[in-house]
Amino acid sequence: DPRGIWLGKRRYRGEVRIGVQEKRLIAVNHLGVERYLMSVVGSEMPKDWPKAALQAQAVAARTYALKRLGKTDSFDINSTESSQVYLGIESETKSTINAVNSTRSLVLRHKGKLISAVFHSSSGGRTEASGSVWKYQLPYLISVPDYDQHSPKYRWTMSFNPNDLRKIFS
Numbered sequence: 001d002p003r004g005i006w007l008g009k010r011r012y013r014g015e016v017r018i019g020v021q022e023k024r025l026i027a028v029n030h031l032g033v034e035r036y037l038m039s040v041v042g043s044e045m046p047k048d049w050p051k052a053a054l055q056a057q058a059v060a061a062r063t064y065a066l067k068r069l070g071k072t073d074s075f076d077i078n079s080t081e082s083s084q085v086y087l088g089i090e091s092e093t094k095s096t097i098n099a100v101n102s103t104r105s106l107v108l109r110h111k112g113k114l115i116s117a118v119f120h121s122s123s124g125g126r127t128e129a130s131g132s133v134w135k136y137q138l139p140y141l142i143s144v145p146d147y148d149q150h151s152p153k154y155r156w157t158m159s160f161n162p163n164d165l166r167k168i169f170s
Contacts, residue, residue: 054099
């Protein structure tokens with residue numbers, strides 16, 4: 001159906017396959033990478049950002065997605081911040097579709113292999129080296145200054161009462 005498939009309150013392209021996993025129903029959306037990216041770009045960043053920013057997101061998201069293919073049995077990528085945000089058809093716009101189409105098949109490689117193209121919404125002013133976060137230091141994921149001071153997530157606070165702190169740091 002060109003209008004998409006409804007699953008809950010969202011519409012998706014491609015097929016939705018229903019299966020059982022650990023005695024629970026699981027719905028998995030199957031579609032091509034390029035169609036998937038049209039929603040991811042619009043789900044991960046404002047659709048009215050400059051064309052070059054949308055294109056950069058498309059390339060990074062494509063690289064991330066292709067590197068994840070076949071890593072699990074049930075599905076390749078979560079639809080949340082744990083992988084890439086994917087909200088279905090409503091996140092597609094003319095600008096996100098153009099960004100994906102204009103970068104079709106472009107990916108990021110290091111020594112011929114797809115990189116781990118991880119990304120974030122805000123680093124707080126500086127990225128972290130991959131070796132400080134994960135097991136291995138990758139030559140292309142080094143600490144660099146980030147210029148995201150205008151991000152609403154740049155500065156934030158969280159308050160804890162003494163009981164909460166005791167639970168967290170038992």
